[in-house]
Amino acid sequence: MFSYIVRRILILPIILLGVTLLIFSMIMSLSPYERVSAYVKDPAQLKGGVAQLDALIEKHGLNDPWYQQYGRWLGNAVRGDFGWSESAGAPVTQAIRERFAATFEITLFALLPVILGGVLLGIFAAVHHNDPWDHISRILSIIGWSFPTFVFGLIVLMIFYGVLGWFPPGRLDNWALSIVNSPEFTNYTGLYVLDSILNLNFPVLLNALRHLVAPVFSISILWWAFLMRITRSSMLETLQKEYIRTARSKGLKERTLIYKHAVRNALIPVVTVSGQMVIGLMGGLVVVESIFDIRGMGKFLADAAQQLDYAGVLGGAIYFGFILIIINLIVDVSYALIDPRIRLE
Amino acid sequence: MEWQEIVYKLLKNKISLIGLVIIIVLGLIAIFAPWIAPPQNPDQPYYIPRAGWGNEPKPPSREHIFGTAEGQYDIFYGIIWGSRTAFIIGFTVVGISSLIGIILGTISAYYGGWIDEIIMRVTDIFMSIPFTIAAIVMTTILGRGLGNIMIALITFNWMSTARLMRSQVLSIKNEEFVQAARALGANDFRIIFKHIIVNTIFPVLIQASMNMGSIVITASTLSFLGIGTPEGYADWGQMISYARNWILGTQGNALKYWFTVLIPGTAITLFCLSWNLIGDAFRDILDPKMQS
Numbered sequence: 001m002f003s004y005i006v007r008r009i010l011i012l013p014i015i016l017l018g019v020t021l022l023i024f025s026m027i028m029s030l031s032p033y034e035r036v037s038a039y040v041k042d043p044a045q046l047k048g049g050v051a052q053l054d055a056l057i058e059k060h061g062l063n064d065p066w067y068q069q070y071g072r073w074l075g076n077a078v079r080g081d082f083g084w085s086e087s088a089g090a091p092v093t094q095a096i097r098e099r100f101a102a103t104f105e106i107t108l109f110a111l112l113p114v115i116l117g118g119v120l121l122g123i124f125a126a127v128h129h130n131d132p133w134d135h136i137s138r139i140l141s142i143i144g145w146s147f148p149t150f151v152f153g154l155i156v157l158m159i160f161y162g163v164l165g166w167f168p169p170g171r172l173d174n175w176a177l178s179i180v181n182s183p184e185f186t187n188y189t190g191l192y193v194l195d196s197i198l199n200l201n202f203p204v205l206l207n208a209l210r211h212l213v214a215p216v217f218s219i220s221i222l223w224w225a226f227l228m229r230i231t232r233s234s235m236l237e238t239l240q241k242e243y244i245r246t247a248r249s250k251g252l253k254e255r256t257l258i259y260k261h262a263v264r265n266a267l268i269p270v271v272t273v274s275g276q277m278v279i280g281l282m283g284g285l286v287v288v289e290s291i292f293d294i295r296g297m298g299k300f301l302a303d304a305a306q307q308l309d310y311a312g313v314l315g316g317a318i319y320f321g322f323i324l325i326i327i328n329l330i331v332d333v334s335y336a337l338i339d340p341r342i343r344l345e
Numbered sequence: 346m347e348w349q350e351i352v353y354k355l356l357k358n359k360i361s362l363i364g365l366v367i368i369i370v371l372g373l374i375a376i377f378a379p380w381i382a383p384p385q386n387p388d389q390p391y392y393i394p395r396a397g398w399g400n401e402p403k404p405p406s407r408e409h410i411f412g413t414a415e416g417q418y419d420i421f422y423g424i425i426w427g428s429r430t431a432f433i434i435g436f437t438v439v440g441i442s443s444l445i446g447i448i449l450g451t452i453s454a455y456y457g458g459w460i461d462e463i464i465m466r467v468t469d470i471f472m473s474i475p476f477t478i479a480a481i482v483m484t485t486i487l488g489r490g491l492g493n494i495m496i497a498l499i500t501f502n503w504m505s506t507a508r509l510m511r512s513q514v515l516s517i518k519n520e521e522f523v524q525a526a527r528a529l530g531a532n533d534f535r536i537i538f539k540h541i542i543v544n545t546i547f548p549v550l551i552q553a554s555m556n557m558g559s560i561v562i563t564a565s566t567l568s569f570l571g572i573g574t575p576e577g578y579a580d581w582g583q584m585i586s587y588a589r590n591w592i593l594g595t596q597g598n599a600l601k602y603w604f605t606v607l608i609p610g611t612a613i614t615l616f617c618l619s620w621n622l623i624g625d626a627f628r629d630i631l632d633p634k635m636q637s
């Protein structure tokens with residue numbers, strides 16, 4: 001067990017280095033004139049025209065051999081300097097720091113319903129294998145899995161905001177925003193739900209929750225369907241195992257059999273796919289934050305891409321990649337904790 | 346299981362039959378697009394004709410049976426020619442990236458050792474950037490256009506096939522029939538192509554079929570975000586991006602522009618649904634554990 005975790009952590013720097021090389025080689029396919037934009041904070045800097053640009057390129061060494069540039073870029077990246085993001089009007093790192101909380105909040109609220117709902121429905125469908133219930137939930141999950149997040153999100157916006165007026169876009173209404181930005185309100189974490197509880201301001205809490213419903217719902221539906229499918233098929237497989245048959249033949253109650261013996265083993269594949277789910281959730285965040293106008297990391301990336309803000313796009317991608325690597329590590333380690341067979345490899 | 350048996354079971358299964366029918370209908374629409382929606386400019390059939398220059402979408406009418414989107418792009422034309430775009434993206438990206446994955450996964454498992462280690466670490470690195478985000482980064486750098494989208498998607502889509510193929514090959518490479526072929530003096534090339542790939546290909550096909558839907562979704566997500574196909578290109582994601590500004594309707598009539606999102610949304614959902622239905626049924630048929 002210990003050596004597995006150590007091995008896993010030892011690979012980590014190689015992966016990180018590889019990711020930075022991959023991203024850097026994408027940067028290098030741009031011309032120096034395009035790359036220099038990451039160093040231009042103010043258009044007034046460019047008054048000198050091409051000569052000015054050439055001077056800037058020379059100053060930042062954008063014509064040096066690639067390994068020198070990579071070393072310099074990596075050094076800056078380690079210090080958290082990814083250049084100037086034109087679309088955000090701020091350094092990339094600062095822009096992401098300001099936006100991280102909004103994204104974290106959505107993810108946090110999406111995860112629990114997705115995991116709980118998906119797993120429970122999957123177990124339910126497997127226990128009622130070949131019943132009408134099984135067929136209905138199966139068809140629903142295939143439809144849910146086929147629904148693009150951006151189509152679903154727009155329909156949710158149209159119905160729940162346009163028609164019903166229940167769940168408005170943005171993170172807060174204007175009146176709540178002015179409370180949050182006032183000096184009496186302390187921003188401990190940037191998560192409005194948590195902060196409003198800590199400030200004992202319940203109108204803001206309700207408002208923040210109300211704004212979370214639509215994006216969380218839109219991003220969840222796909223992963224709900226996905227987890228349900230995985231749980232169902234894994235549960236079906238487990239229920240056919242011999243130890244289940246043995247337990248049944250010795251007269252164990254069906255409930256105990258399912259929840260004590262089968263579910264635990266059936267959940268192992270669910271842990272394996274959670275990394276894949278995180279990858280998908282991150283993609284979904286870009287779409288959902290753009291549709292519901294939430295200033296998070298996803299919307300930052302989408303805006304940067306639209307405005308050809310290379311520094312913003314690449315910096316954003318590195319942050320997303322970094323988070324993904326950490327989550328994958330957690331998934332792998334917890335996988336080894338749950339399933340003893342993995343440790344022996 | 347033999348090919349004929351699998352095809353027979355796919356046709357007998359109601360779920361996959363529905364999927365197959367939808368795919369065939371969409372395929373026919375794509376093939377006969379020039380007759381269903383004749384292009385005004387035959388040199389550039391993929392660009393949607395515009396009925397005027399007004400901004401506001403117009404509801405379905407006799408001339409435009411699905412209405413027009415923002416900028417007076419004819420929705421019917423976009424849907425018909427967009428089916429071609431979807432098939433082109435799906436087949437090209439899934440085909441090429443599966444091929445890359447099959448080759449790398451097989452080499453990795455068959456030779457093992459440091460070759461395996463290197464290929465798997467490279468796979469890990471490519472998997473460390475979330476797929477949609479990697480695609481966004483690469484299309485931003487390459488620029489808009491169908492070819493660039495496909496290059497970006499292929500670059501970051503081969504890894505799961507490689508991993509699947511590797512585990513498949515690992516599980517069979519020491520089986521007796523492979524050893525027998527080796528004992529008979531067959532070379533690596535012949536063993537890999539004649540014996541190993543043929544016996545491990547079905548799970549890859551299931552994965553490819555499920556992949557068709559999600560690839561087309563990602564491609565249209567890029568267009569939806571405004572970094573995919575060029576302005577006015579017949580692409581379902583692009584058509585939905587034209588609906589974004591109109592999604593809340595007008596005062597008192599919130600659903601006024603429903604057609605701008607629901608019609609292209611239905612097209613893309615049906616496309617993905619049908620591939621997923623086929624993949625799902627395919628898996629049930631091939632998985633011996635599900636037979637009882």
